[in-house]
Amino acid sequence: MADAISPPGPAGAVRFLGKEAAYWRLRIKGAGLLLLTLGIYRFWFATDVRRYLWASTEIGGDSLEYAGLATELLGGFLLAIAIMVPLYTAIAAAALTLDTSEEAVAAIGFILLVLLGQLALYRARRYRLTRTVFRGVRFDQHGSAWRYALYALFWWTLVVATLGLAYPWAQAALQRFKMRHTSYGDLAGSFAGSGSALFMRTLALWFLVIGPIICAFVVLGHTVDWDALNKMVTAGESNPLALLTGKTGETVLAVFAAGIGTSLVAALLLYPLFAAMMMRWWISGLRFGSVTAQSLLRTSQVYRIYLRFAAVLVLFLLLTFAAAGAGTFIVDRLLKPSADAKELLASIVTIVLYVVIVLGASTIYQVVVTFAMWRLGVQTAELSGADALDSVCAAGVPSSALGEGLADALGVGGV
DSSP states (O other): OOOOSSSOOTTTTTEEEOOOHHHHHHHHHHHHHHHTTTTTHHHHHHHHHHHHHHTTTTEEEEEEEOOOOOOHHHHHHHHHHHHHHHOOOOOOOHHHSSSSSHHHHHHHHHHHHHHHHHHHHHHHHHHHTEEETTTTEEEEESSOOOHHHHHHHHHHHHHHHHTTTHHHHHHHHHHHHHHEEETTTTEEEEOOOOOOOOHHHHHHHHHHHHHHHHHHHHHHHHHHHHHHHHHHHHHHHHHHOGGGGHHHHHHHHHHHHHHHHHHHHHHHHHHHHHHHHHHHHHHHHEEEEEEEEEOOOHHHHHHHHHHHHHHHHHHHHHHHHHHHHHHHHHHHHHHOOOOHHHHHHHHEEEHHHHHHHHHHHHOOOIIIIIHHHHHHHHHHHHEEGGGGGOOOOOOOOOSSHHHHHHHHHHOOOOO
16 A cells, blocks of 8 residues: 655755645634634734644655744733833833924934834744754854844835835845854854845836836926925925916826826736745845755746735625625614614624724735745755755754744734
8 A cells, every 4th residue: 555645855855745725724713713812812823823834844854843832922022012111101201301303202213113123023033943943953043133133224224215226235135144143053054145136136126116206206306396496485485385286286296196106006016026036036045054045936926826815805805895785784674773773883894894804814815925925935945965954963042032022012023
């Protein structure tokens, strides 16, 4: 009788063994328990999701193992709240008591929160890595989280200042920092991805997405009578935008709407292409000692994922609104509620509809996009030099879950 279990692959073979139907059940159950527990279940939910994804990822016949605990995530979140509440209170008190402008305090508070967000992301990655075990050996991450946060703040400021042109080099620099401080046992990690190579691949996308906005501002620059506007400002005119009335104002609005609209449409259509480029570039840049990775991901595969997501989401919304409308109609016909009762019923239906749509759309995205991208990334990856994984010695110790808690509290957490 043939063995029902598929044989293990060669040393460098990477496979994903998870089934979408099982992940649907996991996500739907988690969404329901999140609703019933008012969100408290999310720590156990995140742990279950990671255990499933890790255990379904196989390298050379052995699966990854996630050793984190939900109670660790809960403890990290409570500790993060104990840190964030006094911080928010201090920022609010400074805004009320200091003589400096509210804008200055808001700017300082924003910068501080961005720093904390980047620190949380780095510490959260450290927690997940130190809870990831392969063949009995855990991954590790070291290095200063504050140094990474300052480094990330510098690069993201440069990205904003250059309207995104610096993004490839920012990603390359941050990935190199993270991988330089990452290891699998005593096998040191590194990142070989080039910012210049990524820039050349994404430059056309930048022109197609940002170009229309730049063109709109250039056209507006030739439309506005800057001399008249300058005279009005010099004369103390409180509403210099009054110039933008009539045909001039209509032209400005039309040009601005056309630029933004074209940019949004381009971003929507080209995002799967961008996601495919980034995933190929990132996977192909990963290194652990002599172990190298290569991605064979095709752009068409990513487009199919996002097209399927759009179709499933539209179907879900149509069914949800149809069910809500039918339920409201039946209740109105059978109970014949008063005007006040109808108003209350409408409020209840609106709240329930909002919760159902948010949870449903999130669940659909996590299964149809996130799960599918994880599976696709694993299935299209190839490893070279994987024999080095057989001689790795254990190193590193588990990290605290404070980073995960901070990331959760700041809304920047992820799988």
